[in-house]
Amino acid sequence: MASGYALTVRFTLRDDAAAAAFDALVAQTIQGIRGEPGTLVYTVHAPVDEPLVRVFYELYADHDAFLAHEDQEHTRHFLAARGEFVSGVEVAFLNELTDLSKRPGAGQ
Known part of the structure; x- marks a missing residue:
């Protein structure tokens, strides 16, 4: 069973x-x-040697919690206001690997 719904945003x-x-x-x-x-x-990082990059790591209890987050007034304000500051956005939704022993190549 997965323990949450995760993504990174660069x-x-x-x-x-x-x-x-x-x-x-x-x-x-x-x-x-x-x-x-x-x-x-919900944490924000600045990569070493990339002063103009911010990486967000977000972990929610489940997909519904993520949707509730997206619907909050403070989140909607952030999403509307960020555009004037950014030149690029990359989003990666993450799947948790719950049983690493079953992945291809494991145990070799």
Whole structure:
């Protein structure tokens, strides 16, 4: 049984000013997100040597919790406002590997 619904989002920001404004938007939004009942992990990273990139890791209790997150006012505000700061967005939805011994090539 999977233990949640996970994704990563990679934002590439336009320039240093956009990065600062984006970070302020995230700071204003993140506490509301972390208080959502079905949000288990919501964290933001800046990759080493990529000052204009932010990577979000999000883990929700299930798909319904993710949909509830997407419907929150603070999330809708963030989604509407982020566009002026970013030059690219990549989203990866993740499947948990619950039994690694059954994957192809395991145990070799």
